Amino acid sequence: MAPRTPRIGEFDLIERWFTRPAARSPLGVGDDCALVAPGAGMQLAVTSDMLVEGRHFVRTVEPRRLGHKALAVNLSDLAACGAQPLAFTLAIALPGVDEAFLDGFAQGLLALAERHGIELVGGDTTAGPLTVCITAFGEVPAGGALLRSGARVGDTLWVSGRLGDARLALEGMRDAALLDADASERVRVAMELPEPRVALGVALRGIATSAIDLSDGLSGDLAHVLRRSGVGATVQADALPMSADLAAQPVETQRLCTLSGGDDYELLFTAPARALDAVLRAASDAAVEVTAIGRIEATPGARFVDGRGAPVPGFAGFDHFAS
Amino acid sequence: MAPRTPRIGEFDLIERWFTRPAARSPLGVGDDCALVAPGAGMQLAVTSDMLVEGRHFVRTVEPRRLGHKALAVNLSDLAACGAQPLAFTLAIALPGVDEAFLDGFAQGLLALAERHGIELVGGDTTAGPLTVCITAFGEVPAGGALLRSGARVGDTLWVSGRLGDARLALEGMRDAALLDADASERVRVAMELPEPRVALGVALRGIATSAIDLSDGLSGDLAHVLRRSGVGATVQADALPMSADLAAQPVETQRLCTLSGGDDYELLFTAPARALDAVLRAASDAAVEVTAIGRIEATPGARFVDGRGAPVPGFAGFDHFAS
Numbered sequence: 001m002a003p004r005t006p007r008i009g010e011f012d013l014i015e016r017w018f019t020r021p022a023a024r025s026p027l028g029v030g031d032d033c034a035l036v037a038p039g040a041g042m043q044l045a046v047t048s049d050m051l052v053e054g055r056h057f058v059r060t061v062e063p064r065r066l067g068h069k070a071l072a073v074n075l076s077d078l079a080a081c082g083a084q085p086l087a088f089t090l091a092i093a094l095p096g097v098d099e100a101f102l103d104g105f106a107q108g109l110l111a112l113a114e115r116h117g118i119e120l121v122g123g124d125t126t127a128g129p130l131t132v133c134i135t136a137f138g139e140v141p142a143g144g145a146l147l148r149s150g151a152r153v154g155d156t157l158w159v160s161g162r163l164g165d166a167r168l169a170l171e172g173m174r175d176a177a178l179l180d181a182d183a184s185e186r187v188r189v190a191m192e193l194p195e196p197r198v199a200l201g202v203a204l205r206g207i208a209t210s211a212i213d214l215s216d217g218l219s220g221d222l223a224h225v226l227r228r229s230g231v232g233a234t235v236q237a238d239a240l241p242m243s244a245d246l247a248a249q250p251v252e253t254q255r256l257c258t259l260s261g262g263d264d265y266e267l268l269f270t271a272p273a274r275a276l277d278a279v280l281r282a283a284s285d286a287a288v289e290v291t292a293i294g295r296i297e298a299t300p301g302a303r304f305v306d307g308r309g310a311p312v313p314g315f316a317g318f319d320h321f322a323s
Numbered sequence: 324m325a326p327r328t329p330r331i332g333e334f335d336l337i338e339r340w341f342t343r344p345a346a347r348s349p350l351g352v353g354d355d356c357a358l359v360a361p362g363a364g365m366q367l368a369v370t371s372d373m374l375v376e377g378r379h380f381v382r383t384v385e386p387r388r389l390g391h392k393a394l395a396v397n398l399s400d401l402a403a404c405g406a407q408p409l410a411f412t413l414a415i416a417l418p419g420v421d422e423a424f425l426d427g428f429a430q431g432l433l434a435l436a437e438r439h440g441i442e443l444v445g446g447d448t449t450a451g452p453l454t455v456c457i458t459a460f461g462e463v464p465a466g467g468a469l470l471r472s473g474a475r476v477g478d479t480l481w482v483s484g485r486l487g488d489a490r491l492a493l494e495g496m497r498d499a500a501l502l503d504a505d506a507s508e509r510v511r512v513a514m515e516l517p518e519p520r521v522a523l524g525v526a527l528r529g530i531a532t533s534a535i536d537l538s539d540g541l542s543g544d545l546a547h548v549l550r551r552s553g554v555g556a557t558v559q560a561d562a563l564p565m566s567a568d569l570a571a572q573p574v575e576t577q578r579l580c581t582l583s584g585g586d587d588y589e590l591l592f593t594a595p596a597r598a599l600d601a602v603l604r605a606a607s608d609a610a611v612e613v614t615a616i617g618r619i620e621a622t623p624g625a626r627f628v629d630g631r632g633a634p635v636p637g638f639a640g641f642d643h644f645a646s
Contacts, residue, residue: 031471031551032403032536033368033461037361044367045356046444048458050414052451080355091373091456121369124456128375133414133447133456135371138356148354213355228354 017106018090018120034121036087042139045083049073053130057192058173063101065192066132067108072196073215074136075116076265079201080213082146083138087121088113091135093128116198146204146211146269151229155209155270157294158279160197162241163218163264164257165190168249177253183245190243194265200290203282204269211269217260221268222302229270235294238307255312259304270296340429341413341443357444359410365462368406372396376453380515381496386424388515389455390431395519396538397459398439399588402524403536405469406461410444411436414458416451439521469527469534469592474552478532478593480617481602483520485564486541486587487580488513491572500576506568513566517588523613526605527592534592540583544591545625558617561630578635582627593619 038044051057051070071088078085090109094101113120118136151157169187171177179187197213204211210229212221218240226232240258247254271279283290304312361367374393376382394411401408413432417424436443441459474480492510494500502510520536527534533552535544541563549555563581570577594602606613627635 031468032400032534033370033406033468035404035463035468036367036369037465038367044359044361044460046359046410046412046458046460047356048412048414048446048456050416050447050449050451050454050456052416052449052454055416055449055451077355081358083356087369089369089371089458091371091458093373093375093378093454123371124373126373126375126378128373128378128454129452131373131375131416131451131454131456133371133373133454135369135412135414135458137367137369140358142360145354145356145358211355 017102018123034087034089036121036137038086038139041142043142043145045078045081045138045140045145046135047074047077048133048135049077050131050133061192063104064108067105067110068112068193070132070134071109071112071136072194073265074134075112075196075198076194076213076215078136078138079196079198080146080211080267081138081140082144082201082205082211083140084202085116085118085136085138085198087119088134088136090120090123091125091133092123093126093131095127095130141205144205146201146208148210148212148225149228150210151225151231151270151296152209152272153231153296153298154273155296156273156276156292157233157235157268157270157296158290159214159218159241159266159268159293160200160283160288160290161264161266162243163214163266164246164254164261165243166194166263167257167261168246168253171253171257177249179245186243187245191263194263196265197267197286197288199286200267200283200288203286204279207275207278207282208269208271211267214264214266214268215262217262218264218268219259219302219304225268225270226300226302232297232299232301232303233294234297234303234305236307237304237312239291239293241289241291259312340425341446357410357412359444359460361409361462364465366465366468368401368404368461368463368468369458370397370400371456371458372400373454373456384515386427387431390428391435391516393455393457394432394435394459395517396588397457398435398519398521399517399536399538401459401461402519402521403469403534403590404461404463405467405524405528405531405534406463407525408439408441408459408461408521410442411457411459413443413446414456415446416449416454418450418453464528467528469524469531471533471535471548472551473533474548474554474593474619475532475595476554476619476621477596478619479596479599479615480556480558480591480593480619481613482537482541482564482589482591482616483523483606483611483613484587484589485566486537486589487569487577487584488566489517489586490580490584491569491576494576494580500572502568509566510568514586517586519588520590520609520611522609523590523606523611526609527602530598530601530605531592531594534590537587537589537591538585540585541587541591542582542625542627548591548593549623549625555620555622555624555626556617557620557626557628559630560627560635562614562616564612564614582635
């Protein structure tokens with residue numbers, strides 16, 4: 001291994017870049033374990049995501065954005081369970097000690113953590129190909145987590161925010177979509193700085209019957225909900241919310257990006273039709289827009305239809321091993 | 324990415340190799356989060372370790388042993404806190420879907436998990452350079468965790484098991500130590516199949532004043548305890564427990580391997596001198612040998628002396644960024 005700057009020991013590295021006073025967790029960075037205590041009557045929700053250079057991000061990504069996204073994708077999983085984030089651990093492999101990278105990465109990571117009132121409580125640093133593994137912890141009332149398995153026939157299918165901009169950014173990078181400079185930067189921000197829907201997930205406790213976060217694309221993630229819930233769905237493809245940048249693209253690009261985009265980090269959830277007002281109130285409290293995009297049905301599988309009811313050719317979800 | 328075998332989707336991969344019925348955790352693999360609930364009055368101890376090919380293990384390691392070790396190093400951290408393991412998550416980057424590798428890795432991993440009565444509750448799989456990141460959870464009575472910061476002047480310094488065989492294996496591989504075939508295999512087992520001292524850690528609750536697991540070498544790990552506790556220590560280098568294989572090596576090799584070996588995964592702990600009987604009873608209950616190797620003193624720093632009281636040249640701890 002050839003460090004790019006003068007050598008800094010592993011322990012100095014943790015102390016310099018990642019240690020902040022632990023205010024909330026009983027014990028923070030620096031012992032064999034961190035200690036985390038959920039409140040009385042609460043369960044701990046746990047999620048872990050690994051980001052690998054060249055697969056989940058490009059070498060040229062701004063370190064600050066990478067730090068943000070690495071935590072954001074985990075908070076998005078907590079949001080999908082309706083969990084309130086508490087703390088996280090970071091394990092990172094670095095090809096060398098690059099101070100500019102670590103400065104930016106830590107800033108992006110810890111800024112998002114601070115915004116959600118959570119702390120880095122432990123982890124591991126090592127030499128190796130750039131890989132970031134974050135495990136995040138949240139609390140949820142015992143028995144109150146939003147699961148993938150709770151969708152019921154007749155439920156309305158909802159999605160938060162807008163879909164497809166992250167995939168549009170990828171299409172732009174591949175020269176498969178034409179974007180001017182401003183649009184390019186906007187969709188790149190959508191890809192690199194996703195906003196986890198934590199407040200919405202918490203607000204949907206007791207209202208939504210199921211939830212999942214959209215990381216692999218709507219069609220693939222919806223399939224998980226349908227399979228686990230033992231139901232099917234019809235989705236109004238023309239109702240899928242999208243940005244003006246995506247709306248300016250050919251309809252094929254719109255379908256590709258909204259239906260099998262990946263990296264949206266919006267919440268896909270179901271709720272009984274009679275819960276309409278409660279859903280809209282939760283969305284308003286969380287300051288996130290939500291859109292009704294379909295209905296849960298007894299017939300298994302997902303059917304995507306356009307505004308005239310004609311079927312839209314389906315798309316497979318994004319799969320890290322099959323794409 | 325070029326998979327080595329016919330493509331298998333990420334979700335199939337999790338289901339086929341890593342899904343077991345979740346008996347104890349409220350919710351296992353397959354939702355956005357896993358749910359973990361520590362018992363009443365218990366805190367959750369959390370630890371995360373990342374193993375990278377070429378740095379923590381060689382390409383030729385038996386997959387079954389790698390699966391064992393990846394979990395063992397995390398359980399060792401829980402042991403050092405006196406925590407009873409509950410569950411773990413696995414994030415793994417794989418260069419391709421190699422069925423023989425996954426078979427062996429999952430077997431080694433899940434066999435150790437089963438032996439400790441814990442479950443894989445979630446995680447992530449992706450394509451990338453072979454990297455394993457495990458986060459493990461244990462429970463410990465609130466306020467009862469063994470910390471690095473509790474060593475007091477006058478305490479006896481103890482170590483479990485035997486030190487240095489893992490480093491001796493490395494020296495053998497580097498042709499820096501002569502070992503016959505049987506000895507080579509024995510020390511390689513010590514390196515690749517460490518036994519986390521979970522039962523000892525739990526038995527030492529309320530007895531030990533501080534504890535750490537030996538992952539980076541005695542001299543370096545002891546320095547953490549001394550620094551955090553604001554004390555110093557004198558260590559009897561000739562009292563350090565070692566195997567017959569290491570005892571057959573030149574004294575310089577013995578010192579190197581026992582004092583700055585790394586990868587021992589034994590517990591280094593302190594206890595008041597009057598707790599001698601309690602320590603020996605805990606060790607006996609846990610079926611692990613323990614050895615008194617020194618004493619905590621007020622003078623900062625660690626002093627390593629031989630049987631005649633003469634100083635032994637010190638060694639630095641192993642550091643993944645400085646070695």
